[in-house]
Structures are given as C-alpha cells and as structure tokens.
Amino acid sequence: MSKNNCLINADSSSKTLLKYLLSFAVGGLLGDVFLHLLPEASDHMLRTGMSSRNVQLYLGLWTLIGILCFAFTESFFSHVSKHNEVMGYLNLLANGFDNLTHGVAVGASFLVSIKMGLFTTFAIAVHEIPHEIGDFAILIKSGFNKWQAVRAQVYIAGVTVLGSLIILLADSADAVGIKTLWILPFTSGGFLHISLVSILPELLSEPDLWQSVKQTLFIIFGVSVMAFVNLLAD
Template identity: 30%
Template sequence: MSLDDVEDRLQECAVVQELNAQRAAARGGHHDDGNLAASSLSQRLFSVLFPGGPAANALLATLYISGPPNFLLALCPPNIDPASLSVMVAFAVGGLMGDTLFHLLPEIFVGEEGGGGGARFVLVEPNRNLLLGVAILVGFMTFVAMDKGLRIATGGSGAHDHAHGPAHPAPRQDEIASSTGVERTQKPGEVRSRGKEGGSKTKTDSAGKDKEISSSVKLGGYLNLIADFTHNITDGLAMAASFYASPTVGATTTVAVFFHEIPHEVGDFALLVQSGFSKRAAMGAQFVTALGALLGTLIGVAVQEFGGGSSGGSSAAKGASLPLDGGLLGTSLTWGDLLLPFTAGTFLYVGTVGVIPELLETEAGGRKAAEVRKTLVQFLAIAAGAGIMLYISWHD
C-alpha cells in the first residue's frame, strides 16, 4: 500500500471528514477574508510567473534568476565597489534564511505543501529524518569544501573569499586603473587615459614603476569562474528540488535566490575586472557561468523524474511507498527526495558562513555613530527579506 492509498483511506474516516469540513468553514469565514485575499494575490502572481508543471517551472525560474542579474552588469561601472551593496546583501541574507527556515525545512521534515486541501497526516518512520539531516549536512559541508579548496588554490583567504555569498573586497584604485585602461600618475588624484597600443596590461606603483598584474590575481579570476559555474549548478538543483516539493516552495526559493544573485554577480564582475578582464569579457564570462544554473536544473529534473523523487509534495506525506525495503537504507526516501535537504544545507552555508561575516565587518577608524546607523539599516534589510518569506508562508 502506498502513502497515496493510505491518504485516500484516511479521508474516508468520519473524524477526518469532520476536520475537513471545519477547515473549509474556517477558510470561508469572515475572519479569514483578508488572508484569502492575500493568499490569492500571491498565488495569482506565482501562477502567472510559473504556469507549467514542476520541470517547466524550474526551467523558467532558472531563467529568472540568471537573466536579469547578468543584464544588469551592462549598467555597472567597471570600478564598482561591491561593499556599496551591503544593504542588498543583507536583504538577500534575510530572504535566504527565511526561505530555509520557513519553507525548506518544514517541507523537508513535515511535508507542508502550500495551497488548499483538507486535513493532512504525516507518517513518521524510523531513521527517515536522520537521513534528511545527513543530506542537509552534506550540502553544508560541500560548500565548506569548495570554499576551502578555493582558498588553498589562491594561496590563502586573502586572495579570494568566495563561497557563493560574500561580496569581494573592493579592488584598489591602482588595480582598477590597470584593468580598465586607465593609468594613475605619481600625483594622487591625477588619472590619464592609456592608449590602445598592444602590450600587457600594467599598473603603476607609488614609485612610478610598471608591473604586470600579479599571477595570483589572474588565477583568482579564473578560479572564480570555475567556482561560480559550480555554485550556479547548485542553484539549478535548488530550483528543481523546490518546485517538485510544491509550487509555493519553488516560487519563494526563486525569490530568495534572485535577490542573492544580484550582489553576487556584481561582486564577481568586479573581481573579474580587477583580474584583468575587460567589461565586455567579464560580462561574457558571467553569462557562461550562468549556464551552470541551467545544467543544474536539468540534472535536478532528471533526478526527480528518473530517481523516484516525489512530485507535488514531500514523501513524508505522500508519493513514496510504505515498504521500507524499497528506498534508501531501509527508508521510503529516494535520491530525488534528498535534493531539497541538500539545497537547504547550501543555503544555510551561504546565509551564515558565506555572507554574515561580511556584514559583521566594520571600517577601521570609522565613526561609531555611522557604523551603528549602517548596522541598523542592515538589520532592517534582513528583517524585510525574512519578513517577505514569512508573509508568503503565513498566508499560504
């Protein structure tokens, strides 16, 4: 007997039918009119943006999170300071953490599916939640390993702190000059344009001597592209896993990833320019890495379709078979069911280890009053990002 069969049999129970009637009456009552209006508004918006099935919606979401942030790079000046995006970074942290805590984790462990329906039941089986916790830990540690490997490859954390989250340190003015075709003179504040003659890109130090952009900075730029491509694959996996969990989880995950991608892409763009890329070359490289998200989505859809993942709800509530010898390690879990907890683990890393340390930084010698105001704004942005996720979940 499958869990779908068990659910159908439960709906025949007189007590369950009474609970369903009470829930239907509550939803149609006067006190819930506001909730219904808010819910229908978000559902109408999501239905317009995501009109297809889980696979089609996951591909659409990938286009939403990859396209606009890359096109915005055309408006970014080559010498943009990623630190100026701290408020947007804080908002993205709130969105990512809110999506993880209010949508992903409840869906993983309880099988809360957005939308209507009657009373639902969760069948608890031994060791199932343990495997889900292991998948979350694997996702978290995967990003730890990727971040550590990148730091080792670039010769230390100072070369490139990038874990799909932290904005890159602002390039020094002389480094910006060397990579954008502008030279600094020995006098502070004077800048003159460099001609288009051939030769390697150089920069002038305080003594007026030319030296090539260091090989470690160039290496950091190329390694960034590899890391960005890999991280975008995990974004694609997140899109597939979330839409196969439920339309609401998919939509909120798309929103959270979208607002995270904007400062993330700008930070990568600034690092590539610092590494010697022209603006057009940096934009082209970012577009290529965006294809990693599409690849990840296709992999995720394949795993869900052919790996036994449940669609339209968590296997905790339906879609999996009850016999425990048919799943992973004697549970009802399939490989597709592990994508969502893996995604939650990566989001936990991005929101905590990846980005929050950047928000904790203060400027050396800065005024305390200014730092306090900046911190308050960042906290308000985090609250706004998390509040949007909570609002959608509360009224769903």
C-alpha cells in the same frame, strides 16, 4: 565637484548598496532554509512513512553534511582562487540542487493534473523572485559583472527543466521523490554555510553603527519577504 570625487562617491554608494543587497541575501537564504526547504523536506519524509525521530535524524545529518561539504569545498578552492569567486560558484551549486528539486515538484504536479502543475509552477516562480535578487548580489560580490550574473542565473534555472524531465520520464514520481529526499537538507546546509560563513562575517565587520543597524534591518527584511512568499504560496 571634481570628476575623481564623483567617481569616489559613486563607488562608495555602489558598495553600500551591495552590502544592503548582501544583507537581504543573508535574510533570504536563512528564511528559505528554515521557512521553506527544511519544513518541505520534513513533510516529504513524513509522507513516505518515516517516523518523526528518523526524520529529525535524517534532516540533521544531511544538513550537517551539506555544511561540511561546502566548507571543505570552499577551503580547498580558496587556495587556488579568490575567496569571493569560490563563494559565487558555491552559491550557484546550491541553487542548482535547489532548482532540481523545484523541477521534480513541477514535474510531479503535472502528472497529477495540468491545473496542479500550473499552480505549482506559479508558486515556485513567486518564491524565487526574492531569492534571485539575493543571488544576484552574491554573484556581483564574487566578481561577476551584471550580464555574467544574469546568464549564470538563467543557466542554473535550466536545471529546473532537468528535474521536470527526470520526473516525466520516470516510471514513478514517488520513487524519484524518495531517492531525492536528501537534496533539500543538503542544499539547506549549503545555504547556511554561504549566508553565515561566507557573507555574514564581512557584514559584522562594518565599523559604522548606523550602517550595521541598516544591514540588520535588511537581513530581517529578507527573512520577512521569504515568510510572506511562503504564506502566499500556501
């Protein structure tokens, strides 16, 4: 086999693997939204004394605002940058919001007790492992090389520390929690846009039936992993 043929086969294999990882990312993002972020946001709101009707309205509105904000942002920046590049930065933005809420949760749990803080930190770390795999694939698809993707994820993970510091320096963890209730549904809207608008259409354009089936299985696998991790964390 010639060197050129080897390179072509290697490139084809890399693209196929990336599509599988992107499929996993779609499932992971959808699982994160519907099995973790929105249920957690609902629980937080109910604990503040909001009625069920108001919780539903609040969740729906902020999720829609998140979808529209990310859609308009992508549309605007797509005129000055490549679509894939914009998708990567939008994903980092959504993860920044997500990590901020994680930091708030960690900081608040440490205010209760060191044991509770350590448990919460472990639960969030376990939850983030499959999420980070999908995020890595999205960044690679967006044009980041491997080291750039890793560095970007490390920087965004630092937002968790910021969230913890906000709680630890605040007078009241409950007050901060109430003021940040909008972040979870807003982030959910961002993740929905990235998964269903930015990634899924390209996966649906796959002409090979067997490849489409395998991509669908990876989406289901992504949802299943997030479901398992959420059960484990509970």
